Amino acid sequence: MVSDVSKHVSRTTVVIIALVLSIVAAPSRDAAAWEPRNPVEFVVPAGTGGGSDVLARFLVSIIDKHKLSPKPLVVVNKPGGGGAEALLYTKEKKEDPHTIMITPNLLFVTPLHTGIPFSWKDLTPISLLAEDLFILWVNAESPYMTAKQYLDAVKAKPLGFKMGGTAQEDQVVTHLLESAVGGLQFNYVPFKGGGEVCVNLVGKHVDSTVNNPSECVSHWKAGKVRPLAVLDRERATWVEGQWKDIPTTKEALGADIQYLMLRAIFGAPGMKKDVVEFYTGLMKKVHATPEFQKYLADNALKGSFVTGAEFVSKLDAADKQHVEVMTKHGMVKKK
Amino acid sequence: MGIVFGTVIGVLPGLGGPNGVALLLPITFSMEPTSAIIFVSCIYWGALFGGAITSILFNIPGESWSVATTFDGHPMARDGEAGKALTTAFTSSFVGALMAVAMITFFASFLADVATKFGPPEIFAIQLLTFASIIGLGGSNAFKSLASALIGFGLAAVGIDIVTGEFRLTFGTLELARGFNFIVAVIGLFGIGDILVSVEEGLRFIGVARARVRLREVFSTWRELLGHWRVFLFGSFVGFWMGFKPGGATAASFMAYGFARRFSKNPERMGKGAIEGIIAPESAAHSAGVSALLPMLVLGIPGSATAAVILGGLLIWGLQPGPLLFTEKPEFVWGLIASMYSGNVIGVVIVLTCVPLFAAILRIPFAILTPLIVVICIIGAYAPSSSMVDVWYMLGFGFVGYIFKRLDYPLAPMVLALVLGDMAETALRQSLIMSRGSVAIFFDRPISGTIMVAAIALFLLPAIGMIRRRIGRGSPAGPAIPRGD
Numbered sequence: 037m038v039s040d041v042s043k044h045v046s047r048t049t050v051v052i053i054a055l056v057l058s059i060v061a062a063p064s065r066d067a068a069a070w071e072p073r074n075p076v077e078f079v080v081p082a083g084t085g086g087g088s089d090v091l092a093r094f095l096v097s098i099i100d101k102h103k104l105s106p107k108p109l110v111v112v113n114k115p116g117g118g119g120a121e122a123l124l125y126t127k128e129k130k131e132d133p134h135t136i137m138i139t140p141n142l143l144f145v146t147p148l149h150t151g152i153p154f155s156w157k158d159l160t161p162i163s164l165l166a167e168d169l170f171i172l173w174v175n176a177e178s179p180y181m182t183a184k185q186y187l188d189a190v191k192a193k194p195l196g197f198k199m200g201g202t203a204q205e206d207q208v209v210t211h212l213l214e215s216a217v218g219g220l221q222f223n224y225v226p227f228k229g230g231g232e233v234c235v236n237l238v239g240k241h242v243d244s245t246v247n248n249p250s251e252c253v254s255h256w257k258a259g260k261v262r263p264l265a266v267l268d269r270e271r272a273t274w275v276e277g278q279w280k281d282i283p284t285t286k287e288a289l290g291a292d293i294q295y296l297m298l299r300a301i302f303g304a305p306g307m308k309k310d311v312v313e314f315y316t317g318l319m320k321k322v323h324a325t326p327e328f329q330k331y332l333a334d335n336a337l338k339g340s341f342v343t344g345a346e347f348v349s350k351l352d353a354a355d356k357q358h359v360e361v362m363t364k365h366g367m368v369k370k371k
Numbered sequence: 372m373g374i375v376f377g378t379v380i381g382v383l384p385g386l387g388g389p390n391g392v393a394l395l396l397p398i399t400f401s402m403e404p405t406s407a408i409i410f411v412s413c414i415y416w417g418a419l420f421g422g423a424i425t426s427i428l429f430n431i432p433g434e435s436w437s438v439a440t441t442f443d444g445h446p447m448a449r450d451g452e453a454g455k456a457l458t459t460a461f462t463s464s465f466v467g468a469l470m471a472v473a474m475i476t477f478f479a480s481f482l483a484d485v486a487t488k489f490g491p492p493e494i495f496a497i498q499l500l501t502f503a504s505i506i507g508l509g510g511s512n513a514f515k516s517l518a519s520a521l522i523g524f525g526l527a528a529v530g531i532d533i534v535t536g537e538f539r540l541t542f543g544t545l546e547l548a549r550g551f552n553f554i555v556a557v558i559g560l561f562g563i564g565d566i567l568v569s570v571e572e573g574l575r576f577i578g579v580a581r582a583r584v585r586l587r588e589v590f591s592t593w594r595e596l597l598g599h600w601r602v603f604l605f606g607s608f609v610g611f612w613m614g615f616k617p618g619g620a621t622a623a624s625f626m627a628y629g630f631a632r633r634f635s636k637n638p639e640r641m642g643k644g645a646i647e648g649i650i651a652p653e654s655a656a657h658s659a660g661v662s663a664l665l666p667m668l669v670l671g672i673p674g675s676a677t678a679a680v681i682l683g684g685l686l687i688w689g690l691q692p693g694p695l696l697f698t699e700k701p702e703f704v705w706g707l708i709a710s711m712y713s714g715n716v717i718g719v720v721i722v723l724t725c726v727p728l729f730a731a732i733l734r735i736p737f738a739i740l741t742p743l744i745v746v747i748c749i750i751g752a753y754a755p756s757s758s759m760v761d762v763w764y765m766l767g768f769g770f771v772g773y774i775f776k777r778l779d780y781p782l783a784p785m786v787l788a789l790v791l792g793d794m795a796e797t798a799l800r801q802s803l804i805m806s807r808g809s810v811a812i813f814f815d816r817p818i819s820g821t822i823m824v825a826a827i828a829l830f831l832l833p834a835i836g837m838i839r840r841r842i843g844r845g846s847p848a849g850p851a852i853p854r855g856d
Contacts (some may be wrong), residue, residue, distance in 0.1 A: 090682060097684075150538060195807065198804075198805055223804065223805070223807065224804075225491075225801050225804050225805055226801070226804075227801070228797070231670070231671055234671075235486075235487055235666075235670050236490055236491075238487045238670075239487035239488055239489065239490055240490075241490030241491065241805070242805075251671075253691070253693070254670075254671050254691055254692065254693020254694055254695060254696075255670075255671075255693065255694065257693065257694070257695050258693065258694035258695055260694065334691060
């Protein structure tokens with residue numbers, strides 16, 4: 037019975053491999069045009085309603101609307117263990133052409149912090165869709181008009197100011213700010229999601245946050261919160277509106293900080309070249325749609341589409357930054 | 372059409388609201404934003420209505436907020452009054468939702484302000500109040516209730532610790548790192564546990580032959596419901612205030628049930644098929660379901676998972692949820708509110724006419740029905756995170772549920788601890804980080820202080836009552852002696 041099954045399975049595998057080979061090998065008009073034959077699993081390392089989930093569902097709906105893929109993409113939520121479940125799940129899917137994943141910086145933070153056997157190098161990098169800024173926000177009714185005023189107050193009262201953030205990821209940002217400015221210590225309060233963090237700032241349950249623009253933009257427009265500084269080397273000059281008026285941390289504090297949230301797409305480990313090309317092309321098309329461009333502008337995302345070697349070098353740099361900050365502040369799990 | 376889809380989805384436990392809305396969302400992209408949201412909110416109502424059906428018929432809660440409905444709904448169905456139970460559930464849902472919509476219509480912007488006032492200490496205080504209201508729900512034996520609640524807390528602690536990001540109680544395995552999905556546990560505890568008990572009792576599904584299936588019953592039930600208007604009012608009110616926060620609907624349904632029991636004229640009927648036991652949780656859950664949409668619209672944070680999926684939809688329709696949505700896109704917001712009214716009315720008519728149909732399901736012989744229920748349970752466990760491991764967990768929980776029933780341990784405290792334990796713990800620890808270790812934070816803030824006092828009073832009330840009774844009878848207030856079974 038068991039051998040029957042395995043024989044059957046192996047025969048199926050042979051047939052599939054033969055099919056794949058014939059498709060790959062067959063000289064067609066546009067060479068190397070691999071296309072998914074099954075629905076594609078789009079793994080989200082967060083629960084329904086998180087930032088990554090909303091973005092993933094948004095991408096899927098753009099793909100559906102413009103009919104960009106012959107087979108649908110299906111969002112699969114794997115929220116467990118701060119994304120650890122999703123990372124390991126995707127890692128298991130060796131050479132599966134029908135599994136891709138969207139990930140923010142937990143790609144670096146979670147493995148370092150929990151010690152799970154995973155590195156982003158295990159997966160196949162596809163492309164970077166956007167980079168999200170981090171902004172230092174305070175409540176609009178607070179007396180602090182500049183980042184300097186606020187951080188001076190924090191310096192005067194160590195652990196006396198509450199910094200709200202999403203789980204461990206924003207803790208990295210908080211530590212980065214602390215070490216770059218020097219001589220100050222926040223009382224860091226972790227929450228489960230970025231939207232919740234900003235609402236807690238509006239309700240004055242925390243004194244400041246390092247929210248992404250998308251999480252706070254509506255409250256800013258309504259005059260409830262005030263941005264003090266962008267944690268980047270340049271101002272957000274690429275978008276319309278008031279974003280470009282927010283100073284950088286260098287201008288406001290003389291502290292050279294650059295920390296960005298990657299919104300990256302990865303494929304299963306060892307994905308074939310033509311498969312990677314399909315997904316790269318797909319994401320490029322998505323990126324060019326008016327809906328996605330509007331989303332970028334509305335949320336002040338850095339929207340350059342990056343792929344290939346440039347993407348890998350960005351990942352490398354981000355990886356090094358995380359190892360450095362997290363080691364310094366004792367956030368790396370000892371093995 | 373949305374409602375028909377929604378009910379179908381709601382009936383399948385686990386598949387529930389979030390997945391249903393996610394599946395059908397793409398259909399709406401070709402529509403106008405306003406008609407799209409109407410369509411989606413109809414699915415939302417449908418799923419809300421549908422959740423009660425399996426709870427009552429098979430003791431399998433379709434959604435986490437339907438758990439409290441099983442306490443009285445299922446016993447009623449077993450006594451051959453499935454039609455009455457379903458009618459009550461649907462009517463309560465309808466009334467609860469309608470009252471919440473009315474409150475939204477008039478107080479939307481004011482309520483948004485109130486919602487931001489709730490920080491971690493306030494959330495913790497509310498969780499405590501929920502526990503306090505449900506205390507003693509397990510029946511006679513306080514120690515068994517406590518044990519059950521503690522097991523629930525233990526299970527809720529499994530997984531990742533949000534404050535430190537460490538894995539807890541995972542024994543080094545990754546499968547445990549994601550913790551236990553609540554709905555998986557509930558399907559197992561109630562659905563499978565129940566089947567195991569029935570199988571042991573000799574393959575009988577009590578009350579099958581007597582399940583009446585006349586539409587006239589709907590009207591006779593309505594007449595009876597009129598007498599319980601206080602429970603309706605109270606349930607809707609509790610639900611509306613609880614719905615702002617994630618997990619609110621579930622907590623609201625339990626809290627309303629707890630209060631209904633406490634203030635009931637004949638509390639001993641509760642848990643055995645009392646009509647208030649259906650009215651309270653259903654009206655609260657639906658009222659909360661409505662108010663869960665409000666923080667999504669005005670604050671951009673979804674109050675429930677389904678609202679979260681709808682939030683994704685808002686983005687593709689080019690709408691930016693937040694405080695300005697009401698002024699920038701009034702036609703959208705009022706379109707949505709109007710659809711809440713009409714969707715509800717259509718929904719209740721559809722589900723009520725189907726009551727005889729649903730009730731008739733119970734006429735199917737047990738030998739055929741049981742495998743079907745097991746299949747529904749398995750689908751329900753697998754669907755939320757497409758994971759086979761969850762199916763094994765579900766079966767494991769089924770066994771636990773069976774043991775609990777055999778030993779006469781109440782399940783409710785465990786379920787409540789499982790669903791709220793994680794949230795309560797997070798809020799407690801966030802508060803203590805905020806105050807840097809001082810418990811005073813719960814009392815020197817006006818809102819949380821008031822709720823805390825109410826919660827503590829509720830905890831103490833039964834104890835005081837017990838002591839007074841003992842003194843009145845002239846017997847010394849010794850340790851409570853568990854009543855034998």
